[in-house]
Amino acid sequence: MVDKSNKEAKKKQTIKSWNRPDGPLNIWRIIEGEEHQNDGTKKKIKFSIQDIPEEHYQDVIKHMCDYFVADEVTCQCSKIKDDEEALNDFRILWDYLLKIGISVAAYKLDSNNQIQELAGVNILFPVTDEIEEAIQNFMKNFKSQGSRKIFEFMHDLNEKAPDVRDIYKVDTYISALGLSVHPNFRGQKLGVRLLESRTDIGRKYGLTATSTAFTAPASQIQAERAGFETVFEQDYASVLDDEGSLIFPNIKSKSVKIMVKKLN
8 A cells, every 4th residue: 555645745846847948959979880781791880869859759659659569568468569549548648758858769870970760769758747647647548458557557666666756865857658679779788878868868957867667677687787776676476456366467577677877
């Protein structure tokens, strides 16, 4: 059972709203990588870790629907990819979060250092009263039981975990709702680089902490490599519904972790 007085204390510590300051797109870093060619060789390429241009939002949402929901273990277990109502629930929420303006992508660059292809993305947002209320409203209006189940689980998980605002004495922080790398570009630590970019984003906007639920070993290892530490862990075998049945039967992960990092 969640301590209601503690929930109220958390709410009081949260700033009411946050808006991204006006300004150009941020390029956080340019990194080198490689791309497999049809003849079996590898070609040196560059990736830009950067803000997402507004005209690319729908490409990002399509990527998430194609790859994130197919790979992320709670989505996979809940068969979200085959549930059009659930996909639409996710699309609407991701569209809202992208418009906040601090999400980050890895783009393959062409020979003129222009964006050529989306290689990976991490959908980010600052936690404020306004944004938390908006997410709750989206959840209430979800059409799919599958998407509602996942988000209620994540909400309950965050209620149980230590509050990053208390850990680092901050009034807001960066959270996330989806980390994904295109299959063609996996194995090059792009997930780690996307997670590391939160430090740059936090410095830019004065958001000095981050907390995220990482649902499977691959993302948990990436988070550790990016400097995150675990403050709460729950085995999926202990996540039951009101009838005592597993919420995520046969899930391909042992546990979910809440992991945090001070951004300085």
